[in-house]
Structure formats: C-alpha cells, structure tokens
Amino acid sequence: xxxxxxxxxxxxxxxxxxxxxxxxxxxxxxxxxxxxxxxxxxxxxxxxxxxxxxxxxxxxxxxxxxxxxxxxxxxxxxxxxxxxxxxxxxxxxxxxxxxxxxxxxxxxxxxxxxxxxxxxxxxxxxxxxxxxxxxxxxxxxxxxxxxxxxxxxxxxxxxxxxxxxxxxxxxxxxxxxxxxxxxxxxxxxxxxxxxxxxxxxxxxxxxxxxxxxxxxxxxxxxxxxxxxxxxxxxxxxxxxxx
Numbered sequence: 001x002x003x004x005x006x007x008x009x010x011x012x013x014x015x016x017x018x019x020x021x022x023x024x025x026x027x028x029x030x031x032x033x034x035x036x037x038x039x040x041x042x043x044x045x046x047x048x049x050x051x052x053x054x055x056x057x058x059x060x061x062x063x064x065x066x067x068x069x070x071x072x073x074x075x076x077x078x079x080x081x082x083x084x085x086x087x088x089x090x091x092x093x094x095x096x097x098x099x100x101x102x103x104x105x106x107x108x109x110x111x112x113x114x115x116x117x118x119x120x121x122x123x124x125x126x127x128x129x130x131x132x133x134x135x136x137x138x139x140x141x142x143x144x145x146x147x148x149x150x151x152x153x154x155x156x157x158x159x160x161x162x163x164x165x166x167x168x169x170x171x172x173x174x175x176x177x178x179x180x181x182x183x184x185x186x187x188x189x190x191x192x193x194x195x196x197x198x199x200x201x202x203x204x205x206x207x208x209x210x211x212x213x214x215x216x217x218x219x220x221x222x223x224x225x226x227x228x229x230x231x232x233x234x235x236x237x238x239x240x241x242x
Contacts, residue, residue: 132170
C-alpha cells in the first residue's frame with residue numbers, strides 16, 4: 001500500500017511546468033473542512049492527494065496525521081511526496097523531508113538545455129537539482145526520485161549528461177517516459193522514442209548506479225511497477241539504520 005501526496009506551501013506561488021506540460025496548482029489560504037475531516041478520519045491510502053496545505057497549523061496537523069496513520073494503522077505504508085521546487089526555499093524542503101515520508105520526489109521534467117522552452121521561467125535545472133540534493137543532505141536515508149520526459153527535442157548526449165548529474169547529486173530513482181501533447185496549445189511532440197531506446201536508457205541508468213530506473217513510453221513519475229522495489233529499498237534502509 002502506498003500514500004502519495006503533492007505539497008504546496010504559502011511561500012510558493014502556484015507553479016506550472018511551463019504552460020506546456022501541466023495545468024497550474026492552486027494554493028489556498030487554509031485547508032477546507034471536508035479535507036480536514038478526511039485527514040482526521042483516515043484517508044483512502046491508495047488515492048490520497050493533498051495539494052492545499054497552505055499554513056503552518058494545517059501543515060502540522062497534516063504531518064501529525066501522516067505519522068499517526070503510518071504508526072497506528074499500517075507501518076508498512078509507503079509515503080511518497082511529489083513536490084515543487086519551493087522557489088529554492090531550503091526550509092520548505094526540510095519541512096517536507098522531515099515530515100515522515102519515505103520517498104521525496106521532484107521532477108526535473110527535461111534536460112537543462114530545454115528547461116526554458118518546457119518549464120515555467122521561474123524553474124530551472126540547477127534549482128531542481130538543489131532541491132533533490134538538499135533533501136538527501138537533510139535525511140540521507142530518504143529515497144530521492146525524479147522524472148524526465150523524452151521526445152521534446154533533446155539529444156542523446158544531453159540525456160546522458162542529465163542522468164549523470166542526477167546520479168552525482170545522489171538521486172536514487174529515475175523514471176523516463178514519452179512526452180505526449182495534451183492539447184494543441186501545448187508543445188508539440190518532436191520525436192516518438194522507440195521502446196528499444198527506452199530500454200537503452202534503462203540500462204544506462206542501472207550502469208550509472210541508480211537504485212531503480214523505469215524507462216518506457218508510458219512510464220510516469222507515479223509508475224506503479226516500481227512500488228514493490230521502493231518498499232523493499234525503504235525496508236532495507238530502515239533495517240540498516242537500526
């Protein structure tokens with residue numbers, strides 16, 4: 001069983017991966033009553049999503065409930081949080097990292113050379129890399145995870161250099177998937193990557209030392225097939241810590 005959550009704090013403006021890849025995330029001043037009740041009474045642990053954690057009191061309540069559900073209901077729950085870059089706010093990164101999660105996920109989306117084309121101008125590769133690196137510095141045992149979308153015009157040398165930089169930043173898990181154009185208003189697909197090429201990048205990821213690399217046309221950051229591996233990795237790290 002896994003618990004995934006998206007996190008937004010007030011200090012961060014709604015952030016979009018450009019007007020191209022995602023719709024914007026809406027930040028609100030407080031958590032609605034129905035969501036508070038949802039947290040207090042126990043969420044559906046497969047589908048729980050939290051995107052409106054805007055103030056400190058609500059964040060503390062969320063963190064407390066998260067730990068309670070893990071400790072009292074099912075200690076085997078795998079908690080993965082997919083976060084924004086918090087505009088480089090290291091304290092925000094630390095809050096999430098120390099909240100009781102198992103997997104800290106933040107997607108870089110594309111290679112450095114295409115960041116301005118693909119993502120919001122406020123986002124950049126170096127800042128995203130700092131997010132992932134700082135999460136590991138705060139909690140060396142946390143599993144860090146990121147995702148790259150292919151087919152946006154990148155070349156092989158750029159993909160390899162990006163993967164190498166991620167591994168040097170101690171990123172544990174990487175997913176690579178095919179970019180698909182959601183609407184005509186979004187960026188066009190520059191190339192449909194072959195299954196063979198995706199298999200090649202999976203091999204490269206394993207050779208670079210990622211603990212887990214998922215690479216395929218339909219792979220996304222929430223790829224379910226990696227859940228079993230992540231749970232085992234979390235269990236091993238917890239055992240080692242003891």
